[in-house]
Amino acid sequence: MADAVKAVLARIKERFTDRSTPPYSIGLPGMPDGPPEPSRLPAVIRNRRHRRRLRAALREYAPTIGMAYAGRAGAPWQLGMWEPYLLASGEPCVIFHLHEKYLDFVRANSDLKSPIIQLGGHRFGDLRDVLAPSLTSLYYVQNAKNNAGYMRHRHVTHVWLNHGDSDKPANFNPRHAKYDVLVVCGQAGIDRYAKHGITIPREKFEILGRPQASDIEPARGPIASLDQPTVLYAPTWQGVDETVNFSSLERGPEIVQALADRGARVIFRPHPLSYRWAKRRKAIKATHDVLRKHREATGVEHVFGQVADKDWSVADCCNHADALISDVSSVVSDFLQSEKPYAMTTMKTGVDEFRAEYSVAETAYVLLGDLSNLDDVLDDLLKNDPLAEARSEKKRYVLGDFTGHESADAFAAYVRRLAQG
Structure with missing residues (x-):
């Protein structure tokens, strides 16, 4: 009893002496953007007033869903990948953001529509002020360990979305078992956990397809019939360490040169995180240089740089392409929607081992990391395409039994159902 009283007294003291930055909002109706402006009032009083005003504004806005x-x-593209499909539900949404040092970067590099709530000096302790009573569910697109701070609040439903579907370890992390719901694209998303010894009850999973692939169109015909096929080369990033480095970016110049030599038009879209490292930027530049020189010499309109990276979405790149070369990456799962041919690079193992480890590679033409089988892979990718029939079944396994915009509609309906109880 004494300990409980001490805890209450400590919280009261904190309220009356706290000078730390309070949580604040960006784009919330009824609130100015940013932390409270300096004034003649003592910081303690100024911050208390700000907190009360923020709580009132959130109650008035009444969000039913949030992104935590x-x-x-990675916030700009990870949040941006899912926000439109959450908003399509018609439910009011708010974004909770932990690391203040990245807030300006997020705002400058995204087009988020929802109000952002920036947690203050008390970090997750600030959630008691900003989790509006109307909030029913929180959605997660990045598996940071700090997500646990949000998940301590058990009166809301915590939903794991991830930011892409692939066979990378990020798609079968044991921490995912702690979420209340795991949204996956298809049966493959469930089987990955069991394959790696992670037990999660089947009732926690919701198969809803891949909304982001809804706009990806089918092939315009057998690839061998095309006079000049367009190939999307979309290497993934290097990962957090070598154990999850699946990137072929270092071989990019050679890969796109081989495609150009075959008369193909190339779309080059590296993973956005690759631009964070000087070594990767050098490889990107070298790949750009190959395509630029070939374009100048031949007039072939290769697509790279601003257009491929920023102006076009992943779906746009897929729709302009007739085939794909990528790595272990969510781009492959998205591309499956089209049923067009694709190749995947294996940077560390042989072809058979790679296909056994990564399900989506079973219907890929597997390119060895040393490029020793590049000619054979390009023959199959651009001419023979012996795996065409098998891709249709693989698509259903990975992306679920959805066509057109059915996945986006199913996801929006699920969000509404969860929000409305």
């Missing part, structure tokens, strides 16, 4: 983010520089 505790990651870092």
Whole structure:
């Protein structure tokens, strides 16, 4: 009893002496953007007033859903990948953001529509002020360990979305078992956990397809019939360490040169995180240089740089392409929607081992990391395409039994159902 009284007294003291930065909002109706402005009032009083005003504004806005983010520089594309499909539900949404040092970066590099709530000096302790009573569910697109700070609040439903579907370890992390619901694209998303010894009850999973692939169109015909096929080369990033480095970016110049020599038009879209490292930027530049020189010499309109990286979405790149070369990456799962041919690089193992480890590679033409089988792979990718029939079944396994915009509609309906109880 004495300990409980001490805890209450400590919280009261904190309220009356706290000078730390309070949580604040960006884009919330009824609130100015940013932390409270300096004034003649003592910081303690100024911050208390700000907190009360923020709570009132959130009650008035009455969000029913939220995106809870505790990651870092990946926020612009990870949040941006899912926000439109959450908003399509018609439910009012708010984004909770942990690391203040990245807030300006997020705002400058994204087009988020929802109000952002930046947690203050008390970090997750600030959630008691900003989790509006109307909030029913929180969605997670990045598996930061700090997500646990949000998940301590058990009166809301915590939903794991991830930011892409692939066979990378990020798609079968044991921490995912702690979420209330795991949204996956298809049966493959469930089987990955069991394959790696992670037990999660089947009732926790919701198969909803891949909304982001809804706009990806089918092939315009057998690839061998095309006079000049367009190939999307989309290497993944290097990962957090070598154990999850699946990137072929270092071989990019050779890969796109071989495609150009075959008369193909190339779309080059590296993973956005690759631009964070000087070594990767050098490889990107070298790949750009190969395509630029070939374009100048032949007039072939290769697509790279601003257009491929920023102006076009992943779906746009897929729709402009007739085939794909990628790595272990969510781009492959998205591309499956089209049923067009694709190749995947294996940077560390042989072809058979790679296909056994990564399900989506079973219907890929597997390119060895040393490029020793590049000619054979390009023959199959651009001419023979012996795996065409098998891709249709693989698509259903990976992306679920959805066509057109059915996945996006199913996801929006699920969000509404969860929000409305």
